[in-house]
Amino acid sequence: MTKSIIPLLYEQSPKLRKLQNAIAQSQNKISLKGLVGSARSFVVAEAFRSSDKPFLWILRDKEEAAYCLNDLEQFFGEEIVFFYPGSYRRPYQIEETDNANVLLRAEVLNRINSRKKPAIIVTYPDALFEKVVTRKELERNTQKIKTGDTISLDFLNEVLFEYKFNRVDFVTEPGEFAVRGGIVDVFSFSHDQPYRIEFFGDEIDSIRTFDVETQLSTEKVKKITIIPNVENKFSKESRESFLKYISPATTVFVSDLDFLEERISGFFEKAKVAFAELSEEIQHSHPEKLFTSPENIRAELQEFSLVTFEHNQHFTASDDLVFHTRPQPAFNKKFDLLLANLNENEARGYSNYLFCSSEQQAQRFHDIFDQIGKSVHYQTLVAPLHEGFIDDDEKLACYTDHQIFERYHKFQIKNGYAKKQAISLKELNKLTVGDYVTHIDHGIGKFGGLKKIDVEGKQQEAIKLMYGERDILYVSIHSLHKISKYNGKDGAVPKIYKLGSAAWKKLKQKTKSRVKKIAFDLISVYAKRRLDKGFAYAPDSYLQHELEASFIYEDTPDQVTAT
Template sequence: MAIQLAPVGLTPGGLLPYHSAGVDAGRGALAPPEAEGYFLLESLLDAFRSNPEIIETKKALRQGVVRQLLSGIGASQKTTIMASLWDGNEGSRPWLLVTHNAYQAVRIYEDLVTLLGPQDIELFPAMDTLPHEETSELENQGARARVLARLVMGEQLIVITHFSALSRKTMPPELLRKDTLRLCSGQEIAPAELVNHAVNLGYERVDRVEGPGQFARRGGIFDIWPPTTGEPYRVEFFGDEVESIRTFEPIGQRSTSQDTKLLIWPTRDSAGDVDGYAIGELVREKAAAQAIALRGAGMAEAGDRLEQTMNEMSERLEQLGHFPGRDQFMPFFYDKAGAGMTTLLDYMQEALVFLDEPVRIQEYGQAAEREIAETIMANIERGFTLRDELDIFAGYDEIMNVIEYHDTIAMAMLPTQTRGQRPERTVTFPIRTARSFQGKSDRLKEELQRWQQDRVAVLLLVHDSEQAHHLSNMLREEGINAVHDPECRTPLEGGITVVSFGKLESGFECTQPRLVVLTVHEIFGRQEKKKRARFANEGIKISTYTDLRAGDYVVHANHGIGQYLGMKTLLVAGVHRDYMHVQYAGGDALYVPVEQVNLLQKFVGSGDDVPKLHKLGGTDWQKTKTRVKESVKEMADGLLKLYAVRETMPGFAFAPD
């Protein structure tokens, strides 16, 4: 039975008023936004590349300066400087940016996607649960596996991550290469063997492939969606020979393009095919020794619980490929305990490392290290896990010792230093945060006129082309030399005001080049819009847990239909907290904090039929949401066509009375 605690407090998605594309607000799962709607800010980067500090920083990199510190910069100033240094990465090495927490990582990621486009930018997320917890995190596991696979393939990426994501170890690169299955047209491989490979690599078998990490087989047709590809693949067999490989559209299932080869990567960043029997026996031995120690310390109940739990886990290791909670045994998947596990840094040994506010990384890193160790030790003393789970996490000092072997660029508002980060070159950029106009058009007009007279170029960034067009027209009527340029290619020079659209965290003012960038936050003020609860029409809105009675069926925004069993007080990390207990298929339990009652709604069905419970961590609920979205889209398209026809049809003039 799986038990899951829903995340407490605000997730990164809950804090983002505008940049919500890459965040699942319910689970904090980080995933890349769609490429559509993101435009390169070419003229901004062209202007910045003339900055003397940018030129000197590039020169220092070519000359082999190992430690640089760029100070006096914050927010989107940092990302604009990074993007200006990128130059398509002609140096043929990846970049890694490390920041202090997930929220900041998302902000930096979305800025860079706006500035450079999504093709070379990846976000490496943390896992929301500990390895021994029996929950499924398909999105985060798939995202981590995708980044590692692209790096192993030799792609030169900019990878954004934070300490907690970096500290959790992964399988070594050589094992990832070994686990990867290569298919090509004309290859001999039995379809049944391909199914076994897919299961060992962590793919979920389904009737119809609708999302990454799934596969399906129907006779001589094998469908699979690797986490590294934007579309699923269909492999057609003639006997045991691969006859064709095509991509297809997941909704309509129509083929979209022909291919000759396919790489099937693991769906997670832990080992795929392992010797379950040997590892299961080792787990029993470790559990027996640890249980003796617990009983000797007067914790007999914990010792008994540990042996019982690990015996059950050993049976799963022997009988199943992947299952929730399997990652706690990662130290046993390799030649000797802990020796084979690596971090993201082992996949990026030649990378240029950017450190975003090193002092904050140190503070957050050391605090996270202590918290993880204390939480795992508490679970060890209660008989929930083996001591070896501690080996899955790298500490702050361990990570920084590896980073010291990389070329690094630290970026900070103040020129402070941390251990091992004494810069050989320090530069302060002549940039400051842009002033805010809070939607006051008169003040904005006055400043734009002044900047125009002083021949300062201005870039105004709003959220869509229609808004940009309207704003540029309004400014021209006020005598401002405003140009509406959706593609942002107009040179930023000579007192021009360019109105375009894109999403940056904040604006700034720069003296070289003479340039001001204003985003919607500075133009209109930071408007924290209240988000409506997702899928609000799936049931009756609940304002407080007292609206529910034990036995009610509920719909969770991220997990689907479950049954509410009542309130429960749990001790989590030394704190007593009230949770709403929701049961799912197979007896799986989800504990939702009372402050997140907005994620639940009462189920409304037809008649007295008892609804089918979804499986916690399964894909049925995601499939349901996908089908509903497509149905709504089809209905909207139909209505638009109907109204368009009505507009073109001649009317009927009735005779006068």
């Protein structure tokens, strides 16, 4: 069954209609009680679907927020749902800032400024504690570029320096840019891939995103926004609470209002202590300028339509909605208990849905129930949820495969930048002159650094490799796939030959011959196996499928293809 059925599960709910009507009234205060597990995500998603307002959902911590984010992504995808994390671990510890989180924060701020259709933002107290630059400041520090614009390359260069971008030979992380003739590579904090801007004179001829690992273009775009590091705590820009930054029409969902204020209060006290211990030689901004106090959070939340999930001391609701949901039962991997429960639900008029993390897991359920041979009423959906639940009002039983099999369920946060941490260019920048590297065509040489060379009147970056008898080879950055760091026996110094020497060619030929011999031996072994009479094992029983499905960790790609 496809995901398209998910929105229909709560479409006819009378309580959802009441919630939607209450949200439509500005600055309404609503209390939702009795929601457990991913039932909260279903309610938030269905409420958003019929609303024309943006939503902000504040969870207790990063882990809970990430799980709820993944739930909502099953409903809407990544284009509508955004994650707003904290950018660092401790106040005034700028060196501990996480660039991947800064990217996600900048993406959210940029989305709010873009005035596109409403979105759902998922966050937690640590992120709200940090103030952000005002909309006016962000617009002033945002450079918008589109194809066909007339912009001087020198002007763009100055703008990037003003934004405190670092000029490098190769762009590998946010806040860097590189200039090669009429091409500018820039890694903005508003996107998880860098941009390649190509000039024709003073006109923007084309803009493309590219992969920092392969240096190949991935997508052509018409317009981009270049944003500096919005979390730079040493900057003098005026700042405001994130709640002041978002639209006043936003509906705010809070999992636990008392916990939110308590958490913000603890952070603020730590920030005061950290500020008092700072060196007086460097001027730092006061905590009140960089961070939000619990009093401000409480006052600012009153200006929004507010929906809470827990009982709170300082919160009086104008509307109370009580749901009747229960956590998913524990089956302890016993399929007879699961089968009995599903049939009991069916007898009571409940619809059973099994939410699976993959097609393989869904198929395992079918195979297990088929081999047991008893009638069972259920439907599978390939849409991983955080926690299963039973809704007695809507007569729904939504169970998750990882809870049934007691598997570990890991949250996923969009993190394109983090995937590019171990890249060839970055490794190249870490190489020191004299390190050994291997070129697939010319053999082992010594790394001589990154150099700019003249190629037909144009300056280009190249990697300098030094060989025997002072031979030098320059390798274009577009041929990085031909170079790798030398891996040999510890302490053994490799032999370096002259360029054009037959030694490397002979060594490659010798290696190929050995590989061919190994391949020949393997083919002989497999040929003998094919000729010998084998033993035919019985097909996997439901016990085998149950064992496979109950493995507590997610299958690796190799495990998926092997089973």
